[in-house]
């Protein structure tokens with residue numbers, strides 16, 4: 205009888221807010237600004253989630269008719285998401301500077317007492333919006349380097365990936381999820397739209413150390429480095445599954461759960477790769493390492509790269525540790541060959 209009763213009123217679980225509060229109490233010197241910053245991001249993501257869900261009805265799907273600093277066509281929702289996140293971060297007061305994919309220059313929020321800086325890809329995979337395919341948001345949080353009370357500098361934002369204090373992504377998929385690390389493992393929260401809250405659904409996420417999924421835009425095969433071509437042949441020979449959505453967050457999330465490797469190599473078409481270091485590679489590299497996986501530039505750990513430019517690109521090989529190591533071995537053979 206009591207078992208039946210329990211079944212009727214199963215607890216929904218821990219809210220993101222409660223989780224953040226509990227984490228903060230593990231750090232006696234934390235003053236709450238960092239927790240507030242995470243809450244600001246969560247609130248903006250709920251608004252963006254709403255916009256994405258009604259995009260087709262609200263005439264906010266499709267192209268905006270302008271290009272961003274990478275020469276890429278901006279979608280209306282790129283702009284909507286950028287405004288929603290940057291506004292929430294400015295109003296929140298904890299962040300002194302923001303680097304966004306959609307803004308050429310670093311944004312000085314005017315909150316010169318803010319201790320943190322944020323790098324963000326407000327809408328990842330935005331060309332998938334019009335066809336109802338999953339998209340995401342990626343963010344990365346650093347402590348500023350310049351003293352509080354002064355204007356932020358480039359140095360505050362151009363920090364190595366190892367300096368990140370937190371990173372996360374939101375996947376607007378068949379359900380909306382927020383996946384977060386602050387350097388003590390990775391936790392996933394699922395959005396419950398009728399309650400308007402994220403609930404802890406995937407505590408302490410661990411990536412399988414090996415897998416059978418490879419994700420790469422193979423149309424550029426002919427221009428890939430020979431080692432990458434060899435590795436892709438190896439994937440074919442071993443009957444791996446090819447899975448490529450074209451939204452980095454969605455491809456990454458699937459591989460995180462199932463085991464796999466995502467690759468965006470340099471190619472003749474994109475000599476530096478396509479993905480951006482500050483707000484695509486660094487945050488997901490931090491998450492993958494915290495979940496037991498690896499992220500490599502080819503010969504070098506992604507998180508150790510010293511960024512020189514806000515919108516710098518990098519080749520990226522990210523996923524299950526053994527798969528990334530195997531890819532690196534294939535690349536090494538390239539060097540022997542030369």
Ligand code: AHG
Pocket residue numbers: 276305325327328329330331421450451452453478
């Ligand atoms: P964004 O929408 O933020 O510009 O990112 C698009 C990225 C990434 O999400 C995806 O993995 C990649 O572009 C796909 O590129 P290709 O079309 O060259 O495969």
Ligand code: MN
Pocket residue numbers: 325327328329452484
């Ligand atoms: Mn992106």
Ligand code: MN
Pocket residue numbers: 282305325326327328329330
């Ligand atoms: Mn984007």
